[in-house]
Amino acid sequence: MIAKVLSTIVTTILLALIVKLGWKVLNWAWLNPMKLEKSLRKQGYKGNSYKLLRGDILELATMVKEARLKPMPISHDITSHVMPFDNHIFNKYGKKSYVWFGPNPRIYVMDPELIKEILSRPDEFQRPKQEPLRDSIIGGLVVSEGQKWTKHRHIINPAFHLESIKSMFSAICSSCSDMIGTWELLTAETGVTEVDVWPYIDNLAGDVISRAAFSSCYEEAQNIFRIQKEQMELVLQLLFIIYLPGGRFIPTQANKKFHKNRKELHALARSIVDKRKKEIEMEESNYDDLLGVLLESNSKEIKEHGVGMSMEDVIEECKLFYIAGSETTSSLIVWTMVCLSLHQEWQTKAREEIMTVFGTGELHFEGLKHLKTVTMILNEVLRLYPPATNVLRTTIKETKLGEMTLPSDVNIIIPILNVHHDREIWGEDATEFKPERFSEGVANATKGKGSGSFLPFGGGPRICIGQNFAMVEAKVAVAKILQRFSFKLSPSYKHSPFAMFSLPPQFGAHLKLCNI
Template sequence: METMGRVIIAIVVAVILGWGWKLLNWVWLKPKKLEKWLRDEGYKGNPYKLLMGDMIELATIIKEVKLKSIPVTHDITSYALPFDHHIISKYGEKSFVWSGTRPRMYIRDPELIKEILLRPDEFRKPHPEPFRDSLIGGLLVTEGHKWIKHRKIVNPAFNLQNLKIMFSAISSSCSDMIHKWELLTTESGSIEVDVWPYIDNLAGDVISRTAFGSSYEEGKKIFRIQKEQIDLLFQMLYILLVPGRRFIPIRANRKFKENVNELRSVLMAIINKRKKAIETGEGKQHDLLGILLESNKKEIEEHGVGMSMEDVIEECKLFYIAGSETTSNLIVWTMVCLSMHQEWQTRAREEIVNVFGDKELDFEGLKSLKILTMILNEVLRLYTPVIMMTRATHKETKLGNMMIPSGMHLSLAMMHVHHDREIWGDDANEFKPDRFVEGIANATKGKGSSPFFPFSNGPRVCIGQNLAMTEAKTAMVLVLQRFSFELSPSYKHSPFPVFTLPPQFGAHLILRNI
């Protein structure tokens, strides 16, 4: 018995020492090793602080900046990315920050960013990433063979033929918003209005119709829940990287967990209802969910394995965040930019008259809108929906002339590249859509199309970018046909990031009937 007791004690001590070593490596040894490599490579940043890194300073700066607006300008990088701007201004272009125990090195060379995005198996999405993982999954976060399979299943939902079918739903949602604005301007012919809530609801309306079709009202409920989740996450910014954060008994944490369960319940009910309809042959549903389930069914029949119920739920959540946020931001910043630059508003309206005349808006006609496409590209450049992306190495990996160690996070500074004077010229912070007159490849100062990636790049380029552009063009055509608009005196410029780049104080414009 005495020998057995000694064995048990030895096992317990070995386990404690093993866990202790892992803990020490996680909270101190590995961060300091990565910090040494960065400094040896000429990168500069704050010294490592135990567990939290730069998170306290980051949260403090973000909360301070969120309270303010800025002068009306397109030079927005210091406002949209205040902490990153602070670090880069302090330490220079070769700098890094700490996300808890992980250092993130900034990558601002567009060729290196392109190379990283073209090698997704070597430069993967960081796992875990609390802010992202609390809200979304699906194609955005899956990796390897699972991502390849899921992309294959989801792809048919976004092909050109299905986009044409969805166009009537998109047009209907846009027309509903226009009708609301017409009612507001009926008496006086003009009105000051915050257009942002209408555009935000429009994007939710479109994704609800195109994703869930007949379950449109339940879709709107999903949209409302996810909006609340984003607000709750910002309330918990200080504790996002704290181990066991989800167990901390604060109201925001409890409400977030309640919403997670409610969201899953609503989505499961919609998906199960649609699966039964498909099994009983109740006719094809030409919405994203219907096409996804048909594609998944075919994959299972042909190869035995497809998406699980949890996988489908995650893709549906992603439809909302990626689908609605990106498009609503593009539309609202287009209206703001055209309010600031009336000559481009006039040119876009004249082109729409030339293309459509008195005819009803149609899908094919959108392709002829060259000036509007230039405008949208310039808005995507200045107010890019993907302001920063993070990738991570999982083994020693070569990039350029560096051998980056395993466990390093890389921040791809998309917004900085989109505002870089060396790439776009001295007018990089000005609104000049005619820089795209000869296409994206000729818009830069001899750098080709590599520095322009509003929807990412490489194999993991945004699958819904054509849907987003179709919705933005449809909305802007209908708006420009019926209204002229300008900035209101009460407008406050506030392009502040959540997942994308919404105007946190709204977009107060003066609308006038044409």
């Protein structure tokens, strides 16, 4: 009798648990998405009807895969090639639209005032806690929130102060000189050569971040860069499944390699941090690079307040230094060369300015602020070819945005590339290369639309901490290249901007270099 009662109780409990779990799954997979879709449509948003579990992800992945198969015509109007699915949605439903990433809706916000509002309220519009594409490649400040982000930003800030960057100036110049020396060897015999400059620029950015951040050279960091690039390629292979429930745990060959790489990358970053800590403790090293300044700042924070960053946190920031410090800057430099190849008059103007400030001699840090034309060119390249093509935020509760009331758990896409190419913001020449639009600064270039319309490094309190470092590196690279070479597109050049972590040229950048 007792056994029968116990059996009945256990059966009842199991059934209750199954029903509870089933309800949770039903709510997550169907009821909540349908509720969110109804709410968004009431707010005036349009999009495809929700498809159980997969949403729009298969259609998105198919369009991205097809776009990778061939280059586009040479033009700065790149949105349909770089973001084919987003462009398809805009054409079908207009700017006020949404897409489905699995059971999660993502709304597009392109109004500069609303963008400014979102980015200025980071506690209300946070980065999604779970974002497979982002979390698979980067961490650190990019994924931190709340008090953790505030403390980490405070600790890391000194590493990116202008004085710290100034102390790294010679390392940046040395890396650029090495690349220029290689190109001079290639042109030594005839004075001209046809070369894919992308691998050299990619290596340059890696060498700069290795020297300036970790006082090492590119060769020592090449395993980290190799793994990070491999991870980005693997993510593209996994795009069909990564947003599906449990997709990351399906034992495909790509998934297995991906998880193995994550462990190896973490181990490499840990060894770099541990080695530097020991060198500093034994007074065999100083604090004159990014990692050194970060460790010093963290040590000071712990002494003054008792709590700082853990070594795991420092390791995550180092991984972020490597990928963000190399990918974004290399993208800026290579597209600057492509744009100056297409617009020779601006190449001439930039070279004349550089020769006026530096002549043919060595660069000096103070001279960079006099490169007004170069700055205009870099800003225009950042507008047309932003390193990050979008920013993702989410609501953590029902939230007011402008005249709308957004429910909790709605992701927001700020499509930076589309905003930068928007004719309503920039005028009818929005897809043309016109650096003169920045002649009176960024504020005047946006025609009164404000900071929400120019977002190469994000915006608000969470604006990219490394933007000054990136701009200094880009100015040095462009100045040194233009001192020694003129260049134009090769007949074999294929226009192929492609969104990964940044916006690299998928088929390289084949140019004709000519000694001056």
